[in-house]
Structures are given as structure tokens and as C-alpha cells.
Amino acid sequence: MGHSNEIDILVSEVGPRDGLQSVAATMPTELKLKWIAALASAGLREIEVGSFVSPKLLPQMADTAAVVAFARTLPNLFVTALVPNLKGAEAAFKAGVQKITMPISVSEPHSLANIRKTHAEVYQEVRNVVALRNEQYPHVEIEAGLSTVFGCTIQGEVPDDDTVRMALIMAGLGVNEVGLADTVGYANPTQVRRLFTRLRQELPGIAGSAHFHNTRGQGLANVLAALDVGVTTIDASQGGIGGCPYAPGASGNIVTEDLVYLLESMGLRTGIDIDRLVHAREWLRQGLPGEALYGFIPDAGVGKNFHYAQKAL
Amino acid sequence: MGHSNEIDILVSEVGPRDGLQSVAATMPTELKLKWIAALASAGLREIEVGSFVSPKLLPQMADTAAVVAFARTLPNLFVTALVPNLKGAEAAFKAGVQKITMPISVSEPHSLANIRKTHAEVYQEVRNVVALRNEQYPHVEIEAGLSTVFGCTIQGEVPDDDTVRMALIMAGLGVNEVGLADTVGYANPTQVRRLFTRLRQELPGIAGSAHFHNTRGQGLANVLAALDVGVTTIDASQGGIGGCPYAPGASGNIVTEDLVYLLESMGLRTGIDIDRLVHAREWLRQGLPGEALYGFIPDAGVGKNFHYAQKAL
Numbered sequence: 001m002g003h004s005n006e007i008d009i010l011v012s013e014v015g016p017r018d019g020l021q022s023v024a025a026t027m028p029t030e031l032k033l034k035w036i037a038a039l040a041s042a043g044l045r046e047i048e049v050g051s052f053v054s055p056k057l058l059p060q061m062a063d064t065a066a067v068v069a070f071a072r073t074l075p076n077l078f079v080t081a082l083v084p085n086l087k088g089a090e091a092a093f094k095a096g097v098q099k100i101t102m103p104i105s106v107s108e109p110h111s112l113a114n115i116r117k118t119h120a121e122v123y124q125e126v127r128n129v130v131a132l133r134n135e136q137y138p139h140v141e142i143e144a145g146l147s148t149v150f151g152c153t154i155q156g157e158v159p160d161d162d163t164v165r166m167a168l169i170m171a172g173l174g175v176n177e178v179g180l181a182d183t184v185g186y187a188n189p190t191q192v193r194r195l196f197t198r199l200r201q202e203l204p205g206i207a208g209s210a211h212f213h214n215t216r217g218q219g220l221a222n223v224l225a226a227l228d229v230g231v232t233t234i235d236a237s238q239g240g241i242g243g244c245p246y247a248p249g250a251s252g253n254i255v256t257e258d259l260v261y262l263l264e265s266m267g268l269r270t271g272i273d274i275d276r277l278v279h280a281r282e283w284l285r286q287g288l289p290g291e292a293l294y295g296f297i298p299d300a301g302v303g304k305n306f307h308y309a310q311k312a313l
Numbered sequence: 314m315g316h317s318n319e320i321d322i323l324v325s326e327v328g329p330r331d332g333l334q335s336v337a338a339t340m341p342t343e344l345k346l347k348w349i350a351a352l353a354s355a356g357l358r359e360i361e362v363g364s365f366v367s368p369k370l371l372p373q374m375a376d377t378a379a380v381v382a383f384a385r386t387l388p389n390l391f392v393t394a395l396v397p398n399l400k401g402a403e404a405a406f407k408a409g410v411q412k413i414t415m416p417i418s419v420s421e422p423h424s425l426a427n428i429r430k431t432h433a434e435v436y437q438e439v440r441n442v443v444a445l446r447n448e449q450y451p452h453v454e455i456e457a458g459l460s461t462v463f464g465c466t467i468q469g470e471v472p473d474d475d476t477v478r479m480a481l482i483m484a485g486l487g488v489n490e491v492g493l494a495d496t497v498g499y500a501n502p503t504q505v506r507r508l509f510t511r512l513r514q515e516l517p518g519i520a521g522s523a524h525f526h527n528t529r530g531q532g533l534a535n536v537l538a539a540l541d542v543g544v545t546t547i548d549a550s551q552g553g554i555g556g557c558p559y560a561p562g563a564s565g566n567i568v569t570e571d572l573v574y575l576l577e578s579m580g581l582r583t584g585i586d587i588d589r590l591v592h593a594r595e596w597l598r599q600g601l602p603g604e605a606l607y608g609f610i611p612d613a614g615v616g617k618n619f620h621y622a623q624k625a626l
Contacts, residue, residue, distance in 0.1 A: 217608070
């Protein structure tokens with residue numbers, strides 16, 4: 001590893017959840033564990049390892065409790081999972097996650113279409129989850145992952161004010177962090193700077209991660225915009241799996257490999273070794289044979305002028 | 314067209330030169346003309362239509378004089394061409410180009426490997442071209458396109474000072490503009506901001522276009538960085554053809570379609586209609602059957618919340 005133990009930007013790997021739940025095939029548990037171990041050994045410090053949802057709905061995620069238990073044995077790894085409701089939260093807390101992310105659609109039509117819940121019903125679910133956490137699992141963090149923030153395929157435009165209002169409500173309900181997600185790949189850098197600036201001003205200490213999809217090829221430009229206004233946690237997925245891929249060649253999530261190259265070449269330390277990260281793709285390839293993997297760095301390699309970011313003097 | 318006639322950013326299309334000279338097949342002249350006409354009709358205002366080089370070296374470019382003559386008949390189009398030397402400049406001037414771009418390697422090892430010329434020999438060539446222009450074609454612009462500015466596959470790192478020195482020399486020799494090119498896809502946004510800031514400070518009025526390759530997926534992030542420090546001309550190639558594609562899936566040039574979406578969604582007017590631009594791909598597909606075309610917007614379409622940039626009030 002050509003870099004120090006400290007980091008400037010936390011790259012939060014969501015492939016084992018956002019990626020694996022989006023593909024039709026189910027990756028065998030044993031290979032999931034090897035993949036997650038390889039990612040952690042490459043230096044990733046936070047991995048969303050699965051989703052606590054009904055196995056009838058998403059059989060790919062049926063082994064999430066076992067995956068969490070294994071991931072907790074890995075050194076220097078913060079283990080998170082997606083949780084849509086109280087039932088999922090109970091299972092997640094029992095399994096030993098260190099953080100849960102609850103997806104919250106700012107667009108109510110999207111919430112109704114997606115999880116058949118009004119905003120009022122969503123608030124009640126969050127309230128219940130926070131209460132359970134406060135009573136029995138006080139050390140587990142709760143993040144509200146606000147979705148459709150940059151636009152919605154049903155509603156179209158989503159006003160910034162709606163997002164900020166939702167973030168304030170979530171903070172009021174007791175979540176620890178509010179992240180913003182570009183669910184359908186609509187975000188542009190101007191919007192990203194505007195929204196994260198407001199979020200950080202109006203919810204100091206609570207504004208969380210940026211989650212961008214690369215559906216329209218704008219992912220890394222949006223990352224740069226988020227970095228410019230002080231965001232320090234960026235979600236990404238190895239090989240770009242998951243997200244909402246619209247067409248062949250259009251990856252869903254931004255690609256972890258390309259993101260780490262961007263950050264390190266800009267002088268921002270991630271703690272991640274690019275060679276080891278690229279090697280971790282082998283497990284994904286074995287676990288999901290035939291699935292398209294994206295990313296430029298795995299093919300092109302780093303530039304001859306590349307060096308890992310160093311701690312500023 | 315959902316936007317006004319004025320523009321904020323000039324998108325300079327280099328596909329007919331940088332793209333077509335990089336592929337093995339030769340696009341028939343008639344289809345080149347139809348493609349260029351379609352690009353112009355989509356609203357592109359500057360197109361590098363070819364290269365005045367030896368047809369033995371690049372048979373794909375043998376018809377450049379005829380292409381220039383045709384392109385000059387299109388309304389609202391500024392017609393440019395690549396020119397490596399005095400002989401090419403003579404032919405370009407005679408053909409009626411409005412601007413020539415001379416590629417100049419900042420890395421001398423790259424210059425020697427690529428065109429077998431020392432820097433001193435390159436300066437003499439530029440001096441001769443400027444003299445000819447001044448005497449006989451005073452209205453034609455000359456741009457020095459500095460290459461290997463962000464790193465070189467032979468030399469590795471290229472110091473900023475070398476680039477600025479070369480830019481000052483070019484300005485002293487009488488070129489109208491100095492652009493910076495990331496020949497091998499090594500650029501990162503920090504470097505882009507630093508170099509274009511210096512260029513604009515030290516050569517006010519002469520700092521020109523940004524030319525990025527997408528070899529490592531960083532193209533649009535680098536565009537954002539260039540916009541941030543005031544660059545107003547960005548090169549791109551329809552379908553991402555050309556550049557230095559390293560591997561399948563790794564486009565060379567940044568993709569015009571995705572660039573225009575980025576700019577317009579950020580509120581920067583390009584004068585380009587995205588639907589018409591996407592339709593222009595048909596000519597490219599006909600002219601280069603089987604050639605891989607890149608870009609997300611042609612597959613994913615614009616977002617439901619998208620609207621063209623409007624003139625600021």
C-alpha cells in the first residue's frame with residue numbers, strides 16, 4: 001500500500017447490497033464473503049453488505065444476517081445494511097450491523113409506487129426504528145438515505161425545499177445522518193452543489209453521504225461537485241453493478257475503481273489500494289458469471305504519472 | 314430547438330478529425346459530408362473536419378480539402394482542421410479553413426517519438442506557418458494544441474512550468490490561441506484547475522480550449538473542473554470515437570452527447586439540440602459499420618426533469 005492509514009474521503013461500497021439485489025442471479029454466500037473480505041483487504045472501510053428485506057421479495061439478500069456476522073469479523077470495517085422498515089431493523093440490529101440506512105423517497109408518488117407508503121406512514125416507521133435503536137441498540141447509527149432528491153421518473157422535478165424539509169423531519173425523528181441519493185441518474189453538478197450546500201448549512205453535523213448513479217454518464221462530475229462543497233462520504237459500487245442501469249453499457253452506480261482513481265489522483269486519501277481493489281473483481285466475476293462489469297481503470301490501469309495521495313504537510 | 318441562439322460554452326466537435334483518423338476504416342466522403350451537415354444542423358458551431366497530413370500516413374483524411382469546401386457552405390459553422398506542418402498549413406489555407414490547430418507536444422520525448430522533431434524544429438515549423446498566414450491568409454486563426462500536458466506515456470509527469478513555458482513561446486510566435494490536451498487520459502480535476510488557472514493568468518486572452526480523453530473515465534469530471542476556472546471551449550467527439558482508446562469499453566474522446574447534457578443541465582447554453590445530435594449518429598453508424606459508439610445519453614435519454622439552459626435574466 002503506497003499510502004497512509006488516515007483518509008480524507010470515505011468511499012462507502014454498496015455493491016454487495018445495491019449491486020447484488022439488482023441482478024437476477026443470486027451470488028452464493030461463500031463467494032459473497034470472499035468478495036467482501038477482498039474489498040476490506042483492499043482498504044475499503046465501510047461496506048453495505050446487504051438488505052434486510054423479505055427473502056420472497058429479494059432472494060438475493062436472504063443470507064444478509066450471515067453476511068453481516070462474517071463482515072463483523074473483518075478488521076477496520078464498518079458494517080452497514082439497508083433496512084426498509086421496523087421488521088428489517090430488528091433483524092439488522094440482531095445480526096450486529098453498525099449502521100442501517102433507511103431509504104426515504106422525497107417524492108411521495110415514488111414512495112407510494114415503490115413501497116406503497118405515504119410520507120406519514122414512512123415517518124411512523126422511522127420513529128419506531130429510532131425508538132427500538134434508542135432502547136436496545138444505542139450504538140447503532142441510523143442514516144436516512146433520501147432518494148429521488150435530484151428528480152423522479154414519476155414526479156419529474158423534485159423541489160430543493162422538499163428535500164431540505166424531509167431532511168429536517170428525519171433529523172427531528174432522531175436519525176444520525178441524512179444522505180442524498182440520485183436514484184435515477186438525473187443529477188447535475190450545479191444541483192449537487194446547491195443541495196449539499198443547503199443540507200450542510202441547515203443540518204450541520206448531520207449531512208451525510210452522496211449516492212450517485214451513472215445512468216447518464218455524469219457520476220464522477222457529480223462527485224467532484226459534492227467534494228467541492230465539503231461532502232466526505234461517497235457511495236460507489238465495484239464494477240458499477242446495481243443502481244438503475246437503463247441500457248447495456250450504462251452502468252447504474254458509479255464505479256468504485258474509477259472513483260478511487262479520481263480521489264487519489266486529486267490528492268484525497270481513501271486508504272484503498274487500487275491493484276487489490278481491481279483483484280477483488282475476480283470474486284464478483286466468479287459469483288455472478290456473465291454479469292457485465294463496468295469501469296475504466298480495470299482496463300486502462302493508472303497513468304504513468306499517478307501516485308497515491310499523501311497526507312498534506 | 315428549446316433554446317436561444319446565444320451560447321455560453323462552445324462545444325468544438327473533433328470527431329470528423331480525431332475520431333475518423335483513429336479508426337482503421339475510411340468513411341466514404343459522401344457520408345462524412347452528411348454527418349458533418351447533420352452535426353451542424355444539430356447546432357454545433359465549430360467542427361474540426363479533418364487533418365492535412367500525408368494521405369500515405371492517414372488515408373482516412375485524404376479528402377479533407379473537399380470536406381472543408383463543403384463544410385464552408387454550411388451556415389453558422391466555423392470550420393477548423395488539424396495541421397502538423399507548413400505543407401499541411403498551405404493546403405489547409407488554400408482549402409478555406411477558418412482556423413488550424415497545430416498539435417505541440419510539451420514532452421520532447423513524445424514529440425521525438427511521435428513526429429521525430431525536437432522542440433526547436435517544432436518552433437521553426439510554427440514560425441513558418443504563422444508567417445505564411447500573416448502574409449497571405451490574415452483572417453485564419455492558428456491554435457497551438459499543447460499535448461501531453463497532463464502527463465505523458467513516455468516521460469511520465471510533465472511539469473506545469475514546462476506547459477506554461479511552451480504556451481508563452483507559442484504566444485510569442487504569434488498563434489491566436491493555446492489549448493491544453495490530455496493526450497493519454499491522465500488528467501485529474503485538481504491538475505486541470507491548476508493549469509488552466511495559470512494559463513489564463515499568464516496568457517490572458519490567448520488561453521483556449523480544453524481537450525480531454527475519457528480513457529480512465531474522468532472526462533466529464535475534468536470538464537467540470539475546466540468550467541470552474543473559466544474555460545469556455547470544450548472539445549468532444551460524437552460517440553466518443555477517436556482519442557486513445559485503451560481497451561474495449563474505454564472510449565477515447567469525451568462523448569459530445571453526454572457533454573451537451575452536462576452543460577445544458579447545469580444551465581450553460583450550447584445552442585445544441587440533443588435529439589438532433591443523437592440522430593446524427595446514424596451517419597456515423599452508416600459510415601463506419603461495426604465501429605463501437607459510446608455515450609450514455611443516446612441510450613438513457615435525458616431525464617424527466619431536464620430542460621435546456623435559458624439565458625440568465
